[in-house]
Amino acid sequence: MRRIMLLTFGWCLILLISACQTPPTVAEQPGYISKSTLDNSDPRARLVLGSNALVGNIRMANLAFRKVGQFTQAQVGIQNLSNDRYNIEYRVEWEDVNGFMVDQSGVWRRLTLSPTQIDTITSTGKKPEAEKIVINLRLPDDPFIINRDKK
Amino acid sequence: MTYFKHTKAIFSLLAISFILVGCQSNPQGQQSDVAMVDPKSRGHLQAQLTMADYVALAETVTNKMLVSGLVQNWGKKRPKVIAAVPVNNTDNENVRMRDLHDRIQETLFGSGVMRVVDKSATDFDYVIKSELTSTRQYGKGGKQLVYYTLQLKMFTLMGELVGQWSDDIAMAKSQKRMF
Numbered sequence: 464m465r466r467i468m469l470l471t472f473g474w475c476l477i478l479l480i481s482a483c484q485t486p487p488t489v490a491e492q493p494g495y496i497s498k499s500t501l502d503n504s505d506p507r508a509r510l511v512l513g514s515n516a517l518v519g520n521i522r523m524a525n526l527a528f529r530k531v532g533q534f535t536q537a538q539v540g541i542q543n544l545s546n547d548r549y550n551i552e553y554r555v556e557w558e559d560v561n562g563f564m565v566d567q568s569g570v571w572r573r574l575t576l577s578p579t580q581i582d583t584i585t586s587t588g589k590k591p592e593a594e595k596i597v598i599n600l601r602l603p604d605d606p607f608i609i610n611r612d613k614k
Numbered sequence: 615m616t617y618f619k620h621t622k623a624i625f626s627l628l629a630i631s632f633i634l635v636g637c638q639s640n641p642q643g644q645q646s647d648v649a650m651v652d653p654k655s656r657g658h659l660q661a662q663l664t665m666a667d668y669v670a671l672a673e674t675v676t677n678k679m680l681v682s683g684l685v686q687n688w689g690k691k692r693p694k695v696i697a698a699v700p701v702n703n704t705d706n707e708n709v710r711m712r713d714l715h716d717r718i719q720e721t722l723f724g725s726g727v728m729r730v731v732d733k734s735a736t737d738f739d740y741v742i743k744s745e746l747t748s749t750r751q752y753g754k755g756g757k758q759l760v761y762y763t764l765q766l767k768m769f770t771l772m773g774e775l776v777g778q779w780s781d782d783i784a785m786a787k788s789q790k791r792m793f
Contacts, residue, residue, distance in 0.1 A: 471625040532686040570654045570666045587677045
């Protein structure tokens with residue numbers, strides 16, 4: 464009887480210790496953790512893929528920036544590397560030189576890419592301090608689509 | 615003996631409760647039949663414009679306007695502009711033109727390149743008039759193809775057209791399902 468009690472007590476203790484362990488920490492400072500869904504190879508542009516199904520199939524290329532009056536305009540090529548037709552959504556945000564978000568007004572927009580097609584996204588930062596562009600890409604998503612990550 | 619029985623029962627209960635607590639998933643909360651959604655997403659229940667569509671239309675036409683040669687030539691002048699309420703020329707009289715107007719005005723004002731004045735103002739440089747139009751095609755089984763176009767036109771005080779910009783949104787409604 465004493466052995467059973469000791470065993471139960473030990474088991475409870477193990478459970479208690481395992482429950483009290485610290486959870487995994489969030490990303491360390493500074494910067495985002497490098498992932499296959501994140502392309503921040505250009506200091507003025509960041510591409511975030513919202514789905515693993517897009518990794519290796521969709522990429523950004525031929526970035527161009529210009530000053531239009533007091534605003535900055537960016538042009539980004541979106542290349543479909545696959546032989547599939549992609550219906551994707553994108554949203555553009557703008558950051559200032561220090562990485563502060565200065566324009567998050569953009570809504571999700573639809574883009575259709577035929578096999579191997581290259582299309583161009585053009586956006587203007589509607590604040591004079593807008594310097595860097597952030598492009599979020601994902602498979603079409605709305606509250607009525609289920610299993611959106613499965614292509 | 616009774617003491618041991620009680621202790622055993624207490625320890626068993628403790629063990630079960632630890633297991634139950636340990637096995638539960640991270641608390642996610644429960645939702646009712648209505649869920650909060652991303653206001654920037656473009657979900658549609660009908661082939662009609664939503665608030666996110668107003669934002670998209672307003673943003674695109676004003677973007678085109680802001681990078682135009684006319685506005686670039688203003689430099690730091692910041693002329694006074696009246697943004698008129700858009701005219702609804704669609705087949706749906708329930709489109710919220712006031713909301714569309716507010717979105718256009720918000721984008722114009724936020725850009726900082728012009729001063730937006732009320733329509734009652736007597737001192738201004740330009741008037742921005744806009745118009746929303748639509749074309750709709752019906753197919754078998756409730757299929758629909760709708761195009762919405764927003765036109766933005768800028769006139770001088772003398773009524774001269776100095777700029778015109780537009781954007782389209784196309785929506786396709788699929789066939790009604792049998793089951």
